[in-house]
Amino acid sequence: MxxxxxxxxxxxxxxxxxxxxxxxxxxxIIVTGRRKDKLIxxxxxxxDRYNVRSLPLCFDVRNAEETANAIASLPxxxxxxxxxxxxxxxxSGFSKIQDGDIADWDKMIDTNVKGLxxxxxxxxxxxxxQKKGHIINIGSTAAKEVYLNxxxxxxxxxxxxAISKAMRIELLEHGIKVTQINPGAAETEFSEVRFHGDKExxxxxxxxxxxxxxxxxxxxxYYTTTLPDNLCINDLIVTSLAQANSxxxxxx
Ligand code: NDP
Ligand code: 8X3
Numbered sequence: 001m002x003x004x005x006x007x008x009x010x011x012x013x014x015x016x017x018x019x020x021x022x023x024x025x026x027x028x029i030i031v032t033g034r035r036k037d038k039l040i041x042x043x044x045x046x047x048d049r050y051n052v053r054s055l056p057l058c059f060d061v062r063n064a065e066e067t068a069n070a071i072a073s074l075p076x077x078x079x080x081x082x083x084x085x086x087x088x089x090x091x092s093g094f095s096k097i098q099d100g101d102i103a104d105w106d107k108m109i110d111t112n113v114k115g116l117x118x119x120x121x122x123x124x125x126x127x128x129x130q131k132k133g134h135i136i137n138i139g140s141t142a143a144k145e146v147y148l149n150x151x152x153x154x155x156x157x158x159x160x161x162a163i164s165k166a167m168r169i170e171l172l173e174h175g176i177k178v179t180q181i182n183p184g185a186a187e188t189e190f191s192e193v194r195f196h197g198d199k200e201x202x203x204x205x206x207x208x209x210x211x212x213x214x215x216x217x218x219x220x221x222y223y224t225t226t227l228p229d230n231l232c233i234n235d236l237i238v239t240s241l242a243q244a245n246s247x248x249x250x251x252x
């Protein structure tokens with residue numbers, strides 16, 4: 001495939017699995033995240049296993065300046081980004097608004113909404129200059145529905161939904177594809193982060209049914225990049241067979 005792909009949040013979960021799958025298919029990968037050791041380790045593995053180029057780029061998407069500087073620091077050959085996967089994100093906390101922790105809200109809004117914007121703001125001009133590109137925003141079923149205690153996380157993902165729609169309109173004349181993928185429950189570090197490291201609570205989220213895996217989501221992300229140039233999957237919801245939506249999971 002030989003494309004250059006930049007993936008945010010590649011140290012874990014969907015991002016890591018996506019980096020591996022694109023590399024397996026011959027793409028060159030810029031892996032980003034905050035955990036430098038994991039980024040370096042992943043980039044080394046991609047190079048060794050798949051014989052592709054890979055560049056670790058460590059930055060916190062919540063920091064506008066750090067993000068802009070990191071993208072600007074890319075060597076010119078790496079700036080020809082074909083695919084941007086805006087995946088970095090998190091849920092933090094699970095309580096009603098009246099009981100909510102404001103630090104959790106800031107974290108989610110700063111990462112899921114502002115971080116996605118900062119990364120996109122830095123990369124969209126590069127794609128526009130190339131007159132091609134594909135932006136894949138990771139939404140959620142929480143971008144489409146609101147569930148009890150999901151409030152600010154759902155709001156942040158609804159914002160991603162609006163941003164994807166805006167990008168699609170504004171990038172139309174530049175021939176740049178914008179895809180939003182909205183997964184339901186998938187077992188990654190996501191729930192552990194949401195429950196602030198409480199592994200027991202995190203495990204319960206996935207009990208009694210078969211949740212999706214990071215590899216499942218990676219295969220869907222990859223698939224959307226394999227369509228002919230004139231086709232774009234705009235918006236896609238994907239859940240495990242046991243999940244109907246945010247409210248109904250068939251737990252045995
Ligand atoms: P993980 O917790 O496994 O991975 C999250 C990734 O985001 C990590 O690589 C983390 O890297 C990165 N990240 C978080 N905060 C920042 C930050 N401030 N700056 C840079 N990178 C950051 O979760 P998932 O793989 O499950 O989640 C990926 C995306 O998918 C998120 O947007 C999430 O909201 C969404 N999603 C997840 C679902 C699920 O059930 N798992 C379902 C629907 C959507 P690091 O810590 O190294 O910075
Ligand atoms: C992650 C899925 O149901 O926890 O976005 O919101 S859910």
